[in-house]
Amino acid sequence: MASGTLLYAQSGGVTAVINATASAVIQAARARKVPVLAARNGILGALREELIDTRRESISAIRALAHTPGGAFGSCRVKLKSLDEDRARYERLLEVLRAHDVRWFLYNGGNDSADTALKVSKLAAEFDYPLTCVGVPKTVDNDLAVTDCCPGxxxxxxxxxxxxxxxxxxxxxxxxxxxxxxxxxxxxxxxxxxxxxxxxxxxxxxxxxxxxxxxxxxxxxxxxxxxxxxxxxxxxxxxxxxxxxxxxxxxxxxxxxxxxxxxxxxxxxxxxxxxxxxxxxxxxxxxxxxxxxxxxxxxxxHLASKVDLEQAMAVGTAAVEYALAGRNAVMPVIVRTSDAPYRWKIEAAPLSKVANHEKKMPAGFIRRDGYGITDKARAYLQPLIRGEAPPPYGRDGLPAYVTLRNEAVPRRLAPWKG
The missing domain is CATH 3.40.50.460 (Phosphofructokinase domain)
Structure with missing residues (x-):
């Protein structure tokens, strides 16, 4: 397997289980002896070369991410435009990736993030830089295409x-x-x-x-x-x-x-x-x-769905597996194989089929009068909220969430002026 570093970043609005995905990513990479950097505040951190060294975190802290809400490394609402319109920012991003020997880029977000990951993969190919880009699904709106449902x-x-x-x-x-x-x-x-x-x-x-x-x-x-x-x-x-x-x-x-x-x-x-x-x-x-x-x-x-938690961790683990196997410009998606009993699996989907495609409610999920859901909708939705996965609580009566150290690696480039 090629040597190098994996860069993980969170994008857009966070969810109750996005950190569970991050936990799974880091644990899966550690099991393969691959160092993981995390961009502070999403793609902005990558552009600013503000990269967190997750090796400084204990395994107990990484595991505790799975029951901690928010975005442990920070997120942002920044969308890169086309490769031509935002050329300078894309080339700066590639410069940062080169400087830190990043060979695998995992972008955890929604439609726009899938689009960014796809564009970065094309840019790397243009410059003949060996980079594998994988989009990782996340959104509370459940509007990502291809995947049956979306973690969060x-x-x-x-x-x-x-x-x-x-x-x-x-x-x-x-x-x-x-x-x-x-x-x-x-x-x-x-x-x-x-x-x-x-x-x-x-x-x-x-x-x-x-x-x-x-x-x-x-x-x-x-x-x-x-x-x-x-x-x-x-x-x-x-x-x-x-x-x-x-x-x-x-x-x-x-x-x-x-x-x-x-x-x-x-x-x-x-x-x-x-x-x-x-x-x-x-x-x-x-x-x-x-x-x-x-x-x-x-x-x-504190009220997370156990099914949602399991799926959030599953896509994180699969994302690392796909990246290390060289499966470029893909996203791990959830495939429902049965309603009753509810069963699902993870498969790879091309980012080109996910990026900027919005999945709306099927007409058959909305009651004819327009003011309620149908039995089809209930059959789809109900399994997704099953099970409880409460966080551990402290003696103060509050959840025992974790705060990471988030120590940055030294910068190797001049400050970004963008």
Whole structure:
């Protein structure tokens, strides 16, 4: 096997189990006597030559990553443009890789990260530099193409379903003299996977959530009011789950936060729950409460899905195996082989089939009336939230999460001016 160093980096929004993937990557590489560097704050760390030496971490700390949320090495929302548009940054990246004898690059992220890994592989080939690039899947939105599901989603889905069920019990207890409508905002810009996961909280039309608003369906305010009113009159209260990315019939986001766009070109969203709550109160006169879980959805490691944890570690181990075997420009993806009993395996998929392809909810997963999930959706979603994998707790009653030393290796190049 060729000598060299493996570089691992995290990208985009983190998840409850992305560090479990990192743990698996480092442990698998150590077993093969391959040194692992981690880029501080994702691709920015690579460009700045801020590289963490994971050999300075104890095996106990690396193992503890598996039950620690967040991004242990830091992440960032930075997307490199085309090889021509961002030529200087790509060549700087290659310069850093050469300086530290990096022969394997693992980029742990979503659609845009898969695209970056693919571009880096093409650049290395252009300069005849021996580099194997592997994308590693991660996203709570579950919108990566090819893979059956995405590590990070199962735990966020479990948090969503549990939170909605618990909140619904609270609303039911108070509905006679207080809150009649409760609105829960779920992440999901263009794909309603997390909103759909809330549907696991109940069964039947009288169990919460009573109405789910998907970004795949245009939002009709008048029809929404009619259904909220009918639910309150029938059940006594109404629990609504709304994806942050719902749009009107003209394709305008209901909750455009007005914060412009990030480096990925995404419109900043936020506030759909508060918006809907205000509109319901004004139109129907009900007392309304709402919640915006936001980061809680992706950081709740204490409520992680065991299946999700196992898959997050499996893709990390497979990524190292693929890289060391020279399988360039691929991503380890999850393949479902059976619903009942639930079975899955890991296979390699070309990055070209993953990069910048967005997987939305299938039409057959959304109820005909557009406000709930179907049995097909339930069969797909339910296995992904199974099992518990709680972190160890300390005597202070809090989870015993780990903080790494994150010691950098010495720089070998001049500071980056980009």
């Amino acid at each position: 989603f199962g735990s966020a889905a479990k948090y969503t379903a549990v939170s909605v069920r618990e909140a619904a019990l609270d609303v039911a207890a108070m509905a006679d003299t207080s809150t009649k409508v409760f609105v829960y905002e779920a992440m999901g810009r263009h794909a309603g996977w997390l909103a759909a996961a809330a549907g696991l909280a109940g069964n039947g039309p009288d169990e919460a959530p009573h109405l789910i608003l998907f970004p795949e369906r245009p939002f009709d305010e008048a029809d929404f009011f009619k259904r909220v009113k009918a639910t309150v009159e029938r059940v006594g209260y109404c629990v609504v789950v709304a994806s942050e990315g719902i749009q009107d019939s003209q394709g305008r986001f209901i909750a455009d936060a007005g914060g412009g766009k990030d480096s990925f070109g995404h419109t900043q969203l936020g506030g759909v729950a508060s918006h809907l709550a205000g509109r319901v109160k004004d139109a129907l006169g009900y007392k309304v409460h709402w919640t915006l879980p936001d980061y809680l959805q992706r950081s709740a490691r």
